[in-house]
Amino acid sequence: MDDPSQEEIISIVNSIFKVSDFTKSEFALEFRIDDNDFTEKFENLARRLEDMSYFCKLEEVNGEKYVIIQKFTMKKQRILGNPWTPRILFAIVVGFVMFDGYHKTSVANSIIDIGDPLETAAWYTLALLGILGVHELGHIFAARWHKLKTTWPFFIPGLPVIGIPTFGAFIQSKGVTINRRILFDIAIAGPVAGLVIAIIVSVYAAYTAPVLENIIDGNISDDSRLSEWSLGEPLLMTASLAMFGKGEIHGNTPYLTPFLFASWVGFLVTFLNLLPAWQLDGGHMARTFLSPKFHKIATFGSIGILFLLGYEVMAIFILFMSFTRPSATPLDEITPLSRNRKLAYLGIIGLAVLCAPLPSDFLPSFLS
Numbered sequence: 001m002d003d004p005s006q007e008e009i010i011s012i013v014n015s016i017f018k019v020s021d022f023t024k025s026e027f028a029l030e031f032r033i034d035d036n037d038f039t040e041k042f043e044n045l046a047r048r049l050e051d052m053s054y055f056c057k058l059e060e061v062n063g064e065k066y067v068i069i070q071k072f073t074m075k076k077q078r079i080l081g082n083p084w085t086p087r088i089l090f091a092i093v094v095g096f097v098m099f100d101g102y103h104k105t106s107v108a109n110s111i112i113d114i115g116d117p118l119e120t121a122a123w124y125t126l127a128l129l130g131i132l133g134v135h136e137l138g139h140i141f142a143a144r145w146h147k148l149k150t151t152w153p154f155f156i157p158g159l160p161v162i163g164i165p166t167f168g169a170f171i172q173s174k175g176v177t178i179n180r181r182i183l184f185d186i187a188i189a190g191p192v193a194g195l196v197i198a199i200i201v202s203v204y205a206a207y208t209a210p211v212l213e214n215i216i217d218g219n220i221s222d223d224s225r226l227s228e229w230s231l232g233e234p235l236l237m238t239a240s241l242a243m244f245g246k247g248e249i250h251g252n253t254p255y256l257t258p259f260l261f262a263s264w265v266g267f268l269v270t271f272l273n274l275l276p277a278w279q280l281d282g283g284h285m286a287r288t289f290l291s292p293k294f295h296k297i298a299t300f301g302s303i304g305i306l307f308l309l310g311y312e313v314m315a316i317f318i319l320f321m322s323f324t325r326p327s328a329t330p331l332d333e334i335t336p337l338s339r340n341r342k343l344a345y346l347g348i349i350g351l352a353v354l355c356a357p358l359p360s361d362f363l364p365s366f367l368s
Helices: 006-016 037-051 084-109 117-145 181-206 235-243 258-274 282-288 292-309 312-324 339-355
Strands: 019-024 029-032 056-061 064-071 156-157 164-171
Touching: 006 019, 006 029, 006 037, 006 064, 037 056, 037 064, 084 117, 084 156, 084 164, 084 258, 117 164, 117 181, 117 258, 156 339, 181 258, 181 339, 235 258, 235 282, 235 339, 258 282, 258 339, 282 292, 282 339, 292 312
Parallel strands: none
Antiparallel strands: 019 029, 029 064, 056 064, 156 164
16 A cells, blocks of 8 residues: 555554554555554544545454554535535425425314314424424534534425325545444434424323314214324324323324324434444444444345335335445444443343334233
């Protein structure tokens, strides 16, 4: 590996680590280090080299630690790299969600008055995009905390009226993920932040949702019945409804208002992202615990769960993408996760269960 800055790189590594051996090949520089407190030192090195268009990996072979440095070339993305792309997508999604909310409110008003269609659509848009937006902001704030730059969120247009008006959003990292701790922190921040908003929306939606048994007009489609809806009901939504004496626990059926639908989408997005699969948030978290082999097994297990719940399209999508884009791999896979992060992941498993869209016959007997 010949480059005018090689000597500078060698000097940087020697100033940070205790180097006991050095090897130069055609494509890489390899340093054997004797440091026990290597985590923060490696973070410092990785950030300095990234500014010089180099990346480094920390590996352990036969008990010895090695820093391997190579040159990289940043590829410019014509579409996602355009600063107008996230703005245009956001505008499209706002329009789709507004239209979807207006339609849902108009249909509901033919049965029972739930408010002005335009005003309700605006609040519905704020609720749904608030859940998704806060989710992405959680990632962004966690990334900034770890000095990692990201793009603004890219919102994905969906299928208003006939389906979901948006398929969520995503951000892209503008830098390298240095170690497992950083990967875990960025991954967990999004779902937790979005879930807080989803719970708030769910409680308000449950409070305002009319009960079908109180509606005289019997011309009500099955899609309006939350508890009989084929796409399942999360336990957190069941709990929100129970707070106000609604739902199967209390022997009645709430109408699926736009706000209930927004909270349902929020729980669904959270559940999907917490699955230990592929490059989903849960997949990134699982990757910090698991080797690539076992992470692949966890991905297949998640796909099986989606098939059981009736989400075959999402299962096939994850299966396809897992073959085309591998899971994220931090530069430093030696540094272990802290005990608090391990405990937090146990909580994540519980949240995934609470957010899962469970069919009515899956609900525990004590809820029926």
